[in-house]
Amino acid sequence: MYVIHPILLEQIAEAYRQERLRAAHAYQLYRQSQPPRDRHAHLYCRFFIWFGRQLVNLGLHLQTRHGVAENAQPVVMQPQPRQV
Numbered sequence: 001m002y003v004i005h006p007i008l009l010e011q012i013a014e015a016y017r018q019e020r021l022r023a024a025h026a027y028q029l030y031r032q033s034q035p036p037r038d039r040h041a042h043l044y045c046r047f048f049i050w051f052g053r054q055l056v057n058l059g060l061h062l063q064t065r066h067g068v069a070e071n072a073q074p075v076v077m078q079p080q081p082r083q084v
Helices: 006-033 041-066
Strands: none
Touching: none
């Protein structure tokens, strides 16, 4: 097992900290150079990812319930009133 001298360990930690600060500063400069984004865009992205997964799961469920797509009959769904 290797033992690292405490002073060397502190120097390594400080070098790592300095590198992370340089990377954070570079990223901050990059973000400032980009046009501003919609503050809620990430919520929409998360919603559409969730919604897509739900559609895939629904499709898989329907395929297992009604068989493959060739045997499935089209279903007309009536809109349901909104529940408040």
